[in-house]
Amino acid sequence: MSWLDPDDDLDDEFEDFDESSIRTRPNPKANRPRTKRRPAHEDAEIGRVLGVDRGRYSVMLDEGGSDERVITTTRARELRRTPIVTGDQARVVGDTSGVVGTLARIVGLDPRASLLRRSADDTDQVERVIVANADQMLIVVAAADPEPRPRLVDRYLVAALDAGIRPLLVVTKTDLADPAPFLAHFAGLDLRVFTSERDEMPVDEIGEALIGHSTVFVGHSGVGKSTLVNALVPSAGRATGHVNQVTGRGRHTSSSTVSLRYETPAGTGWVIDTPGVRSFGLGHVDPSHILAAFTELAEIAENCPRGCTHLADAPDCALIEAADRGELGAAELARLDSLQRLLQTFSDKAEGRDAK
Ligand SMILES: Nc1nc2c(ncn2[C@@H]2O[C@H](COP(=O)(O)OP(=O)(O)OP(=O)(O)O)[C@@H](O)[C@H]2O)c(=O)[nH]1
Numbered sequence: 001m002s003w004l005d006p007d008d009d010l011d012d013e014f015e016d017f018d019e020s021s022i023r024t025r026p027n028p029k030a031n032r033p034r035t036k037r038r039p040a041h042e043d044a045e046i047g048r049v050l051g052v053d054r055g056r057y058s059v060m061l062d063e064g065g066s067d068e069r070v071i072t073t074t075r076a077r078e079l080r081r082t083p084i085v086t087g088d089q090a091r092v093v094g095d096t097s098g099v100v101g102t103l104a105r106i107v108g109l110d111p112r113a114s115l116l117r118r119s120a121d122d123t124d125q126v127e128r129v130i131v132a133n134a135d136q137m138l139i140v141v142a143a144a145d146p147e148p149r150p151r152l153v154d155r156y157l158v159a160a161l162d163a164g165i166r167p168l169l170v171v172t173k174t175d176l177a178d179p180a181p182f183l184a185h186f187a188g189l190d191l192r193v194f195t196s197e198r199d200e201m202p203v204d205e206i207g208e209a210l211i212g213h214s215t216v217f218v219g220h221s222g223v224g225k226s227t228l229v230n231a232l233v234p235s236a237g238r239a240t241g242h243v244n245q246v247t248g249r250g251r252h253t254s255s256s257t258v259s260l261r262y263e264t265p266a267g268t269g270w271v272i273d274t275p276g277v278r279s280f281g282l283g284h285v286d287p288s289h290i291l292a293a294f295t296e297l298a299e300i301a302e303n304c305p306r307g308c309t310h311l312a313d314a315p316d317c318a319l320i321e322a323a324d325r326g327e328l329g330a331a332e333l334a335r336l337d338s339l340q341r342l343l344q345t346f347s348d349k350a351e352g353r354d355a356k
């Protein structure tokens with residue numbers, strides 16, 4: 001067969017190839033990429049992406065049904081630029097039996113209800129998409145070992161509020177230090193706080209808050225995220241690590257993000273364990289989303305000048321004026337303080353200060 005034979009009709013033969021197999025042909029009319037055949041995939045099944053490991057995605061099909069199974073999949077070529085993450089609802093085709101050794105294909109993703117991501121920053125040049133469709137974020141902080149960092153918590157709060165995810169806070173290792181001074185930072189927020197001790201984690205109380213939700217666990221390495229996940233989901237078997245006594249740092253024991261089902265007779269929920277991070281870039285965040293999360297303050301701020309930062313030095317800020325006139329109660333003042341701190345976090349980022 002010759003490439004120069006103009007009568008040769010190669011279309012059928014190459015029907016299943018994508019652009020990488022297109023070659024230059026002598027007939028100028030034929031010398032353009034063919035429209036790629038995109039099957040409709042009407043037979044696709046939809047399932048929850050549980051985790052990703054070296055290009056293979058585990059997907060749960062028929063969740064909660066009689067044919068529930070976890071299958072291994074790869075992504076179709078047309079999705080090669082689309083991040084697929086834990087929590088995505090993926091459309092899969094091919095061998096979806098789940099039999100060992102079979103590999104199905106993800107051909108599309110359903111629209112996401114939420115997307116948690118962090119921007120590139122000075123410690124990590126890549127923007128990361130962390131989890132899709134989570135509606136809660138459990139921020140895990142240790143009272144000591146490693147030392148709690150309110151500014152990292154602020155960053156998580158900003159990311160959660162921006163993504164429309166409800167934040168919760170748990171303080172672990174209260175056997176090592178009193179968490180009260182740290183918790184005082186967050187007094188002005190609508191933030192449910194759980195505290196735990198090594199042998200006395202309020203597992204049932206936390207578990208109750210997980211039912212009916214998809215909750216992503218975040219926090220610095222070594223704070224006890226996987227320990228907590230194992231207490232909640234005994235079958236999880238997540239590896240846990242030690243905190244280096246010299247540096248006070250965790251060892252980044254968990255290297256991947258996985259979804260695990262929390263199951264009790266009272267109901268089920270999804271827990272997503274993530275690897276610890278050192279920093280959390282916020283370049284993608286829209287500050288107006290932060291203000292919107294403070295409903296009563298957002299109403300007052302409608303009278304602010306355009307582009308008002310609401311920070312302490314902002315001219316004619318309606319919030320600051322209301323505070324100066326004594327129109328805000330103690331709770332509102334505390335919330336204004338928290339709001340300003342979160343907005344300051346964002347403005348520090350804009351000016352390239354304090355990536356931690
Ligand atoms: N004293 C004390 N130690 C705890 C508590 N919770 C967890 N730890 C210990 O803290 C260490 C780190 O716990 P991990 O669960 O691996 O922490 P992680 O947040 O998952 O860490 P990465 O996976 O590295 O992000 C382990 O040695 C745990 O046993 C607690 O409440 N009190």
Ligand SMILES: [Mg+2]
Nearest residue numbers: 225226253254
């Ligand atoms: Mg871990």
